[in-house]
Structures are given as C-alpha cells and as structure tokens.
Amino acid sequence: MNEVRIGPSILSCDFLRLKEEIEAVDEAKADLIHIDVMDGHFVPNITIGPLFVEAIRGITKTPLDVHLMIEKPSRYIGAFIDAGADIVTVHAETDPHLHRTLDEIKSKNRTAGVSLNPSTPLDIIDYVLDMVDLVLIMTVNPGFGGQSFIPGMLKKIARTYDMIKGTGRSIDLEVDGGIKAHNAKEVVMAGANILVMGTEIFGSKNYKEKIREIRRELEGVSCGDRKAEDL
Ligand code: DX5
Numbered sequence: 101m102n103e104v105r106i107g108p109s110i111l112s113c114d115f116l117r118l119k120e121e122i123e124a125v126d127e128a129k130a131d132l133i134h135i136d137v138m139d140g141h142f143v144p145n146i147t148i149g150p151l152f153v154e155a156i157r158g159i160t161k162t163p164l165d166v167h168l169m170i171e172k173p174s175r176y177i178g179a180f181i182d183a184g185a186d187i188v189t190v191h192a193e194t195d196p197h198l199h200r201t202l203d204e205i206k207s208k209n210r211t212a213g214v215s216l217n218p219s220t221p222l223d224i225i226d227y228v229l230d231m232v233d234l235v236l237i238m239t240v241n242p243g244f245g246g247q248s249f250i251p252g253m254l255k256k257i258a259r260t261y262d263m264i265k266g267t268g269r270s271i272d273l274e275v276d277g278g279i280k281a282h283n284a285k286e287v288v289m290a291g292a293n294i295l296v297m298g299t300e301i302f303g304s305k306n307y308k309e310k311i312r313e314i315r316r317e318l319e320g321v322s323c324g325d326r327k328a329e330d331l
Pocket residue numbers: 109110111112134136167240241242243244245246247276277278279296297298299300
C-alpha cells in the first residue's frame with residue numbers, strides 16, 4: 101500500500117482568499133487538493149463547478165481531487181477533466197451506469213474513483229473493483245463540512261481494505277468526513293491511505309504545523325494493520 105496522503109478539502113477554506121489558501125496548503129506540503137462539488141439534489145448543499153476547478157488549476161500543480169456529489173455525474177466528467185481534475189470520484193448511488201462512467205474517466209487517463217455514502221453497502225462496487233483506481237468511503241453523510249466521524253465506518257473501511265487486497269490491484273482507499281489529527285491513526289490502521297480533511301486543516305491557525313502534527317500521529321503506523329473483525 102502507498103504512503104498515506106493528506107488532502108485538504110477547500111470546502112472549509114476562506115473563499116474570498118482562495119488563492120492564498122491554495123498557496124498555503126501547497127506550502128504546507130499537502131499531497132492533494134480535495135474539491136467538493138455539490139448540486140443541491142444528490143446532497144442538500146450547492147457548491148462549485150468546473151470554472152472554479154479551472155481557476156484553481158491555474159495556480160497549483162498539486163493533484164486536484166474532484167469529489168462529485170451530483171446526480172448523473174457522467175454529464176460532467178468531460179467538463180471537470182478539461183478544467184484540470186486529476187482524480188474524478190463519482191458516487192455509486194447516483195449512477196446506474198457506473199461502469200461506463202468510470203470507464204470514461206479512465207479512458208481520459210485520469211484516476212477513476214467511486215464513493216459510497218455511509219449507509220451504502222460495499223457490494224455495490226463488487227463488479228467495478230477490477231477497474232477503479234480509488235474507493236472513497238464517506239465517514240459522514242455528504243453535504244457539509246464540520247460533521248462528526250461516524251464510528252461504525254471504521255469497520256467499513258477495514259472491510260473495504262480487505263476487498264481491495266483481494267483484488268491484488270493497487271487501489272487507493274480514501275476517507276472523507278470528520279477526519280482529524282486525533283483519529284487519523286485509527287482510519288489508517290483500518291486501511292485508509294488518503295485522508296481528506298476540511299475543518300481540521302482550514303480551521304487551524306497554521307496549516308503547515310497541522311499537517312506536520314497529522315504526519316507525526318501517523319509515524320510508525322502501518323496501513324491496514326487492524327482487522328475488520330476486531331472493530
Ligand atoms: C462532505 C465533503 C467533505 C468535507 C469534509 O460532504 O465531502 O470533503 O469537506 O469536511 P470535514 O473534514 O470538516 O468533515
């Protein structure tokens with residue numbers, strides 16, 4: 101499994117100072133920039149679209165991790181890729197043609213991710229695991245930053261890790277929602293290797309110090325060390 105990567109979610113940044121915020125997380129050596137796209141249908145909130153991604157692309161070389169919380173995501177794959185997305189993640193619940201959508205992302209040489217809401221069973225991805233590059237397990241109900249981590253998701257992360265291991269493929273396991281320095285270790289032990297953090301990073305005074313603190317928490321921790329049956 102790859103090294104653990106940290107992706108600040110710009111949902112919690114100061115939008116009036118977007119450029120400085122992006123520069124600050126770059127300076128803090130964030131591995132990815134997580135961008136939450138919400139349509140007011142699949143989730144109750146409305147955020148941003150491809151133009152915003154394009155603007156961010158213009159000021160950073162850090163990989164852009166675009167999390168589409170929208171209905172019929174296939175309609176917008178091309179637009180987000182043209183705007184500069186490196187990772188495109190769609191929700192399994194909202195796409196009856198998930199295989200085709202993931203195939204389209206892959207055909208454009210981008211990282212194809214599939215995300216599951218907390219209540220969505222894992223078997224929904226059984227028949228796409230042979231092609232996905234990333235699985236994103238939501239650890240809160242999507243729509244808003246600043247919610248609390250749902251403890252039952254630890255077992256789900258560990259089960260996802262086992263499923264991924266069973267494929268023999270290298271698939272990233274990302275977690276999103278309520279991830280903090282204090283629970284980073286637990287989610288990584290359960291198997292996560294990409295941690296999205298919104299309020300934890302953008303709510304801190306010093307992003308560089310916060311990311312250092314998270315990495316310190318993860319020193320010596322090996323990914324997937326804890327078994328699903330022990331959780
Ligand atoms: C929630 C979003 C998250 C959100 C996480 O629907 O997908 O990316 O920004 O925020 P925190 O880390 O504050 O829970």
